[in-house]
Every structure is written in structure tokens, then in C-alpha cells.
Amino acid sequence: MTEPNVLALENQVCFALTVAARTTVALYKPILEPLGLTHPQYLVMLALWEENPRTLRSLADALRLEPATLSPLLKRLEATGHIRRERSATDERALQVTLTEHGRRLRQIAETIPERVARSLEMPTESLIALRDSLNEVIRATTTAAR
Amino acid sequence: MTEPNVLALENQVCFALTVAARTTVALYKPILEPLGLTHPQYLVMLALWEENPRTLRSLADALRLEPATLSPLLKRLEATGHIRRERSATDERALQVTLTEHGRRLRQIAETIPERVARSLEMPTESLIALRDSLNEVIRATTTAAR
DNA sequence: TCATAATAGTTAGTGTACTAACGAATTCGG
DNA sequence: CCGAATTCGTTAGTACACTAACTATTATGA
Numbered sequence: 001m002t003e004p005n006v007l008a009l010e011n012q013v014c015f016a017l018t019v020a021a022r023t024t025v026a027l028y029k030p031i032l033e034p035l036g037l038t039h040p041q042y043l044v045m046l047a048l049w050e051e052n053p054r055t056l057r058s059l060a061d062a063l064r065l066e067p068a069t070l071s072p073l074l075k076r077l078e079a080t081g082h083i084r085r086e087r088s089a090t091d092e093r094a095l096q097v098t099l100t101e102h103g104r105r106l107r108q109i110a111e112t113i114p115e116r117v118a119r120s121l122e123m124p125t126e127s128l129i130a131l132r133d134s135l136n137e138v139i140r141a142t143t144t145a146a147r
Numbered sequence: 148m149t150e151p152n153v154l155a156l157e158n159q160v161c162f163a164l165t166v167a168a169r170t171t172v173a174l175y176k177p178i179l180e181p182l183g184l185t186h187p188q189y190l191v192m193l194a195l196w197e198e199n200p201r202t203l204r205s206l207a208d209a210l211r212l213e214p215a216t217l218s219p220l221l222k223r224l225e226a227t228g229h230i231r232r233e234r235s236a237t238d239e240r241a242l243q244v245t246l247t248e249h250g251r252r253l254r255q256i257a258e259t260i261p262e263r264v265a266r267s268l269e270m271p272t273e274s275l276i277a278l279r280d281s282l283n284e285v286i287r288a289t290t291t292a293a294r
Numbered sequence: 295t296c297a298t299a300a301t302a303g304t305t306a307g308t309g310t311a312c313t314a315a316c317g318a319a320t321t322c323g324g
Numbered sequence: 325c326c327g328a329a330t331t332c333g334t335t336a337g338t339a340c341a342c343t344a345a346c347t348a349t350t351a352t353g354a
Contacts, residue, residue: 006261007254009193009209013275014171014186014264016282019211021168022311023289024161029312039161040340046156057302062156064166067303069341076339093302093349107154114153117161121288128160131281134274135163141268142170169341176342187310204332214333216311223309240319240332 036080049107056095183227196254203242
């Protein structure tokens with residue numbers, strides 16, 4: 001019995017994690033391109049389809065992103081006509097993000113995306129749900145540890 | 148029984164995947180900082196500790212990165228004294244990457260990292276192995292689909 | 295009330311990661 | 325053996341994602 005190599009690239013969860021994230025995002029690229037969206041922008045749209053006018057801070061919390069990361073991302077979404085950015089009337093500090101008519105309409109097309117992606121992953125639905133739950137466990141552990 | 152929202156952010160595997168990758172990489176940051184390494188640079192070192200003089204192309208294949216991504220990354224690793232970059236004697240096109248004495252020595256310190264990270268994830272080893280295997284399944288599906 | 299603290303975004307700078315276009319070296323077919 | 329195709333890296337340009345430092349606004353408390 002040989003000593004397992006704890007430093008072997010293929011044994012690292014973090015390596016599998018970063019590669020899987022990259023290749024999965026790449027899978028979305030040709031699907032999202034016709035909608036004029038990148039993958040992070042698509043996640044912003046998902047958050048807005050759930051709750052429509054919401055602040056940058058609210059989006060940053062939901063997406064687990066820093067406001068500084070989201071800021072230029074939202075400017076691009078405004079430039080492509082998906083959203084409007086305007087100061088909140090009640091709190092001048094807050095940036096209110098609102099879907100445009102175009103942005104709202106895109107939802108219908110987007111509704112077919114999850115199934116198309118799941119199909120190309122060629123994994124049973126239960127496996128994908130188990131994977132998602134396992135990833136959420138990782139997220140919980142990593143974000144509480146960072147406190 | 149309500150219709151499950153297929154577009155809900157929390158239901159997306161791709162969202163869990165990107166967040167988990169980001170938060171896990173963030174976990175490595177304070178650990179790798181004393182070694183003068185970022186996380187992608189650490190992965191390069193893992194690949195080099197497995198096989199020492201190897202070409203940029205070989206590294207790119209092992210790390211699943213484009214040569215264009217790896218190129219500036221290797222220049223930084225050379226600037227920090229972890230590796231040497233030189234043309235192969237047998238094929239002038241190939242860039243041979245070799246660990247420096249410092250780079251080789253770092254391996255001993257690095258050997259404690261996987262256990263430290265696994266501990267802070269607070270997940271049983273079998274769960275982590277299952278997660279890694281599941282991620283590798285995703286990688287296989289996404290990369291063969293891209294052919 | 296008025297200085298101070300907290301909160302919301304923005305900007306600047308660093309480091310991946312990708313595609314596309316390119317130059318240089320090698321290989322291969324005729 | 326010589327021109328075309330292939331292969332190997334590099335460069336340029338775009339887009340995230342982060343930290344740190346900053347402005348502006350609102351809330352707090354002596």
C-alpha cells in the first residue's frame with residue numbers, strides 16, 4: 001500500500017472546484033450570447049427576476065459579490081439596455097436597479113436555459129441536487145469560517 | 148403544490164459552483180500569502196511538484212488552462228523566484244519550466260495545507276471525496292460537450 | 295445642534311481567464 | 325529540399341473579482 005499523495009493535483013477539491021466552475025460557465029456562453037449576457041450578468045438578471053426594483057447592496061448580498069465588483073457589471077447591463085440605474089428617492093446613497101421592458105421580457109427565453117444546461121451535463125437530476133446541496137455546505141463552511 | 152421556480156438563484160447549480168469556488172479560493176489566501184503564492188500559482192506548483200521540468204503546454208493541459216492564461220502567470224512565478232523559464236534545447240518553440248531550489252523546498256511547507264483546508268471545511272472526508280468525484284463528472288461532461 | 299460614526303457606491307490597482315491575432319520554429323508532402 | 329501546414333508561445337483586448345481608499349449621504353449621541 002503506497003502513501004497517497006496529498007498534494008496530487010487530481011486529489012484537490014479546490015482544483016476540481018475551480019475547473020468545474022470555469023467549464024460550466026463556458027457551457028453557458030453560447031447560450032447566453034444571443035441574449036447579450038455574460039454568465040455573471042445572467043446571475044444578476046436571475047436576482048432581478050426574483051425581486052424587481054432592488055438596490056445594489058441587496059443584489060451584492062444575494063449574489064455574494066462585493067459592491068465594487070457589481071458596480072461596473074451593472075453599468076454594462078445598463079449600457080446594453082437590460083436595466084436602469086438611478087438613485088433612490090428616499091435614500092440618496094442607495095442605487096436603485098430596475099429592469100427595463102427588454103430586461104423583463106428576456107425572462108421567458110431564459111426559462112428554457114436551466115433544462116438545456118442540465119441536459120448537456122448528462123447527470124441525473126438527483127445527482128445535480130446533491131451536488132448543489134454539497135456546494136452550499138462548502139459555501140456555508142467557508143463563509144462562516146471567514147468571520 | 149406550487150410550481151418550483153427553475154430560475155430561482157438559490158436553485159442554480161452554476162451559482163453554487165461559482166460562489167463555492169470563490170469562497171474556497173478565498174480560504175486559501177491567508178494560507179498561501181506567507182508562501183508568496185496566489186491560488187492559481189499554487190496549482191501550478193502542485194503540477195510542478197508532480198513532474199519537475201515540464202513545458203508550458205504540459206502545464207496548461209494538466210491545469211486545464213489556455214497557454215495564454217498561463218504565460219503571464221509563469222512570468223510572475225519566475226519574478227518571485229519559484230521557477231525558471233527557458234527554451235527547450237531540443238525544441239526551440241517549447242518553454243521549459245523548472246522549479247528553483249526555493250520552489251522545491253516549499254513543498255514541505257505545502258504538505259500541511261490540504262489538511263488545514265479540509266479541517267476548516269468541517270465536512271467528513273467521504274463527503275469531500277464524493278464532492279470531488281461529482282465535480283470531476285461535471286468537468287468530464289462539460290469538456291466533452293465542448294468538442 | 296453639531297461633530298462623529300456608519301452606510302452606500304465609486305474608483306484605482308492587482309491578478310486571473312478567456313478569445314483572437316500574431317510571430318517563430320518545426321514537421322511534412324510532394 | 326522547400327513551401328505549406330501545424331504547433332508553441334506571446335500579445336492585445338475584454339471581463340470578472342478582490343482590496344483599499346475615497347466621496348457623499350444618513351444616522352447617532354453628547
